[in-house]
Amino acid sequence: MRGMTDADCIFCKIVAGDIPSTKVLENDRVLAFRDLYPKAPTHVLVIPKDHYANVAELTVADPALAGELLRATAEVAASEGIDESGWRLFANTGSDGGQDVFHVHFHVAGGKPLGRMLSN
DSSP, X not given: OOOOOOTTOHXXXXXXXXXXXXXXXXXSSEEEEEOSSOXXXXXXXXXXXXXXXXXXXXXXXXXXXXXXXXXXXXXXXXXXXXXXXXXXXXXXXXXXXXXXXXXXXXXXXESSOOOOSOOO
8 A cells, every 4th residue: 555645746646657757667665767867878766656755754754665765776776787887876855955856766877987976
């Protein structure tokens, strides 16, 4: 049974099937799909099917689900063939962190050298 959703959340609408996505991985609690605006040859978003606004909210409310999401990111990297060459995992939290969809999501990016993430 599904838990919390937000009727205005684009990712909740993707989970519900109201908005199409290119699925990469799916199980009872997690969905992974290709980013519409990829920043690397491989760019997949991994989300919980339940709505949590950000990483902090998720880890407090459901630490087991947070672990499932991390496991799913590694599965995505392996299925995309970037597990051995290297990949980046990141989650933006809050406006200053660059979060623009307030449904926790991890980015799995790779398929080319990504360089430094932050500069001084």
